[in-house]
Amino acid sequence: MHEIKSAGLKGLGVFAKTFIPRGTRIFSEAPLLAISPGQNAGDIYSASRSLSSDDRRRFLGLSTHVTNELKIMRWSQAVWYTLTHTLSSLFRREKGIGAMSWPNPKEHVTIISIFRNNAFNLGASSAFQQAVFPKISRINHSCVPNAQGNFHDELGRFNIHATRDIETGEELTLNYLQELGAAREVRQERLMSGYGFSCECTACDMSSSKGRDSEKRRVKMHEELAKYVEEVAGGSVQSSEAELEAVQRFIRLLEGERIAGRELSSLYLEAAKLNEGHGKLKEALHCAERGLEIDRDCLGIDHPLYQNSLKAVDDLRRLQ
Numbered sequence: 001m002h003e004i005k006s007a008g009l010k011g012l013g014v015f016a017k018t019f020i021p022r023g024t025r026i027f028s029e030a031p032l033l034a035i036s037p038g039q040n041a042g043d044i045y046s047a048s049r050s051l052s053s054d055d056r057r058r059f060l061g062l063s064t065h066v067t068n069e070l071k072i073m074r075w076s077q078a079v080w081y082t083l084t085h086t087l088s089s090l091f092r093r094e095k096g097i098g099a100m101s102w103p104n105p106k107e108h109v110t111i112i113s114i115f116r117n118n119a120f121n122l123g124a125s126s127a128f129q130q131a132v133f134p135k136i137s138r139i140n141h142s143c144v145p146n147a148q149g150n151f152h153d154e155l156g157r158f159n160i161h162a163t164r165d166i167e168t169g170e171e172l173t174l175n176y177l178q179e180l181g182a183a184r185e186v187r188q189e190r191l192m193s194g195y196g197f198s199c200e201c202t203a204c205d206m207s208s209s210k211g212r213d214s215e216k217r218r219v220k221m222h223e224e225l226a227k228y229v230e231e232v233a234g235g236s237v238q239s240s241e242a243e244l245e246a247v248q249r250f251i252r253l254l255e256g257e258r259i260a261g262r263e264l265s266s267l268y269l270e271a272a273k274l275n276e277g278h279g280k281l282k283e284a285l286h287c288a289e290r291g292l293e294i295d296r297d298c299l300g301i302d303h304p305l306y307q308n309s310l311k312a313v314d315d316l317r318r319l320q
């Protein structure tokens with residue numbers, strides 16, 4: 001269904017070998033190296049030392065990028081870790097607890113740089129905070145991605161689903177950024193400082209009308225979001241009518257950007273709740289069914305979040 005091959009200046013990338021319909025589970029991988037919530041750079045290095053030799057080779061073969069700023073930060077983390085690890089090693093030896101191998105700051109910087117360049121955030125409720133995957137970490141970024149990854153805690157796997165139809169030969173892409181609808185300048189700055197590249201996707205191409213229109217929509221989305229947050233904080237948005245209107249505007253902006261996935265399904269499910277609160281049961285069901293359809297495509301029917309959405313739809317169907 002897919003192959004890993006050269007993506008030109010991006011390094012390697014993943015490409016569709018056949019037509020991949022929306023909703024297809026393209027990958028389902030267990031982490032190669034992961035950290036749990038609350039763990040830090042020192043834990044990444046420690047975890048790397050427990051990898052089997054095959055997994056270590058796979059990990060070290062992933063791409064890396066170290067900006068000067070990150071280099072300084074990682075060196076300081078490495079030195080700190082080395083110091084604390086060395087002290088604890090000496091302490092263990094003194095207590096006869098058993099020898100630990102000596103850490104190596106240069107190796108530490110390499111490991112952390114690879115980890116940071118390839119790790120995906122798995123969400124606040126996941127058993128893992130961030131993880132690197134053998135093949136999924138070969139997927140490049142786009143601000144208008146055609147796939148989305150969601151961690152399935154019970155399976156212990158990161159699943160990548162096609163969020164729209166993907167043509168044969170098309171590159172598979174994910175969104176590396178957290179913030180929804182950020183302007184081009186902000187996206188470029190984050191991608192350059194975090195990953196060392198300048199994005200040239202259709203939303204970033206200001207020489208095309210498509211790119212310029214996309215930018216206008218995202219700036220509008222950002223402004224609306226800021227205005228909405230301010231109004232809520234100031235107490236001027238008190239009616240759920242106004243909230244519903246704001247949610248619907250975000251939905252239109254995301255759909256205009258062809259951004260599908262959990263961001264969009266969550267908005268539809270929120271709109272369903274607000275409509276239900278107004279007694280508009282038909283509209284509520286329509287929104288919940290749309291949210292469920294998007295969840296099916298980006299999560300799969302075995303995901304607990306899909307099951308929650310299904311329950312919301314069933315409850316609304318009973319109320320009709």
Ligand SMILES: C[S@@+](CC[C@H](N)C(=O)[O-])C[C@H]1O[C@@H](n2cnc3c(N)ncnc32)[C@H](O)[C@@H]1O
Pocket residue numbers: 009010011012013062063064065117118119137138139140141142195196197198199200
């Ligand atoms: C998670 S890796 C993706 C796979 C990587 N291309 C490889 O060869 O293994 C992230 C790195 O890929 C490259 N990359 C990802 N998306 C890119 C894009 N849209 N344009 C240019 N480079 C990109 C950057 O070098 C980035 O540091």
